[in-house]
Amino acid sequence: MKTNFYSLFSQNLNFSLEENEKEIDNQEILKKIETLKKNLLNISTNWKNKEVYLDIKDRKLFIFMFLALQSLEAKIVLIPIEIKSEDYICFDKIFISDNKNIDNFIFINDDLTLKVGKNFLFSESINENDHLLYLYTSGSTGKPKLIPKTYQNLITELQELKKIFDIKENDTFYFTIPLYHIYGFLFGFLLPLYTNCKLIIDYNFTPETIADFVEKKQISYFISIPSYYKMLVNLNLIEKFRKCKMLVSSSAPLSYEISAEFFKKNIKITEVYGSTETGGIAFRISAIKNDWQLFSYVKIINNNCDYYENDENIKELIIDSPAIYGKEKYYNTGDIVKLSDANKFSLIGRNTRFVKISGKRVDLQYITEKIKEYFYQISCQKITDDIIYIGEIDEKVFVIYENEFPQSNSEMKNELKKHLPGYAVPRYFFSMKIPKNEMGKINKNKINEIVLKIQENKVENK
Template structure:
């Protein structure tokens, strides 16, 4: 179903059924349709129409979802803007996307783009009710990459992309009308939009929007709102796993927690499920693939250490540098094909051509299939460390380090070395109230890793994250290099 008409469909089927809420407001299906029609009227009055781009710079709140459906109703495109970005970064995205309007939380303005405060959105459609524009090839989302590989790029997702993705998620997660998602990831990221909003709404369920994740109050929300699932990143699950042992929340409403955006360790997955009584379903995907390409089964064998099976409707291959498909067990680049694959990068035909080859999305991720067809990721090609001609994938080392009960998270990087080309350095962040013993980590790595894979140094400190919760290795590398230069110069 085209998402421009989903509010109408839900209101026809069950006008008084729950749709979305955010702690401040709660909308039934009929109320959601009214708010969507009113917001589309407001956008129309501001001169927004088919093909125009609306930038939305909002924290997690109900109006974000209303604006999604309102823009799509009149054929416009949404580009989500991270509210924590600097003015320079915001201006760059507005300029690149050619946004006609910026929706903000307050009365702030920008030099070149008209702004609209979300609090002033029309709530009464005043008879404005044109038929929704149902063009599957129209651009629905313009999602900017997090910038961990350079200047952010606009990922163009059309309506056929998001429709295919939400349908695939509904099948993979066995979603239905009784499901209720708890959104804790930011709505400016495609995971928050697809997994926690569009997928449950398409399946007939509902969604609860949380403004900001707080591990201390998270399970209070679960007990009050009774969600059936939520989606998060390993950092969040690590925080929840580190809560005091005397905390025993009621998690009986939860069928599962979805885990993605970064690899999770076997230890975390097992420890979390044992403690809280519901499984973590690890998956994998990219913004360029509209979010998810593999997922461990909700009903069926889940394999710790893997990111699961390809979603129905997508093809995945493992290829070498020449594009030749490799056998199960052999490491190579992960490439993906399906109706969820992006149209391309906005205004970047050369980068698009490098990333999309004969319909296949080249992810830059390295992995292999196990004998049962589960995908095992070993790292990103750009993260690979080459020491003395030996390829080292950081995830293998990070998985070992996080088995130490004092380690909350680990991030392994390659550092230039005159003799070996690169050597392994590990950043480790302690669990709250814990002290890391680097001698114990050395012993642990000696037990589990071949000599050339073992870190030569351990640095104990908080590990930087990017806007969507992924470990920010480019920042880690640059700060490490700066610190090394400073030491040499002192």
């Protein structure tokens, strides 16, 4: 019985990698894994149930190390590049990196040798739960959370994706996204491994080189994000993807206009809706139909939405799914949906102040609290919610404050960078009255008009 992805790899003999025109077949991958296992066992003979934090950016090294640690039954924690070190570095944990040569880390070299930092101590603590690995959320509350996943959580979604995408063993995969988030990890690595396919791991850094590469290699499944698809449209590169069986998009909404431009060339982009916590929830091709189709294993929990009492088909999207870890499987996504039938829905809006910026979920309320704390430290005056407003437009965060700002905009930005991910630091700062309607509620339309006018004039706070 397969219990981890090393066991799966050992049986899926057609799974292979390709880099720089060189194929690395299953047996060659196995040799690399055995080399790494030997090197790891020279450090300690017992890795079972040890939490190991992986900070490996090279795709090939990541895959080899992941499978080696799986074979040793370690519990792996994937570290995204945007996570601040203060949020994860703890000197009683085990860290392996290919980009941070720190005294208490293990450093992996390109030749698979391991350099042990002079202050490295092998942790004696063990984790005996059923978690296979941990993934960080993108930081929806400003501070990322660790989400556990079991083997069954992940296999459940992989089985569904194989069925939806109709993947065959001679197909090839190529991706542009990092492996340390759920989307890249699942679609860019585990899905080709599970389906016994070839995964091409070359790096291409511009839309033009990516498009040429996909065309040349006749990629079957291209995995990317909306911002890349937008660039491919703007640069007239859609034709390069004609031979793909499917393009996949996730992490942020893909506009109908972009989907439609590809569809005009008979190229379908399948969007997948989900999160680190929930795994995949639904999919669609918006150029064909706007509704989302639920994954077969997902159930929507019946509830009444307070915001739309007169329409019984509008619900908060609370789901039950075996892709969610834990005994209590119900999860409130924060989205409001309209059901078109038992298995389909359209997105109406959100019931929280979460927004997405560069594919990352950001909590505007958390940013508000951080700014209020920062202003209080400077002025010793408490800031009330009625004189400050944090918003987002075109993936840029802005601040409206009814008093004078305590420091220059550049000083505030530099200070906030210490407490917030770069993409969550406000771009614009306005000292003005918060626009409100006649009922005393914030006039978001008026606010957006003001910010858009600033953008059109290409004025940015410095």
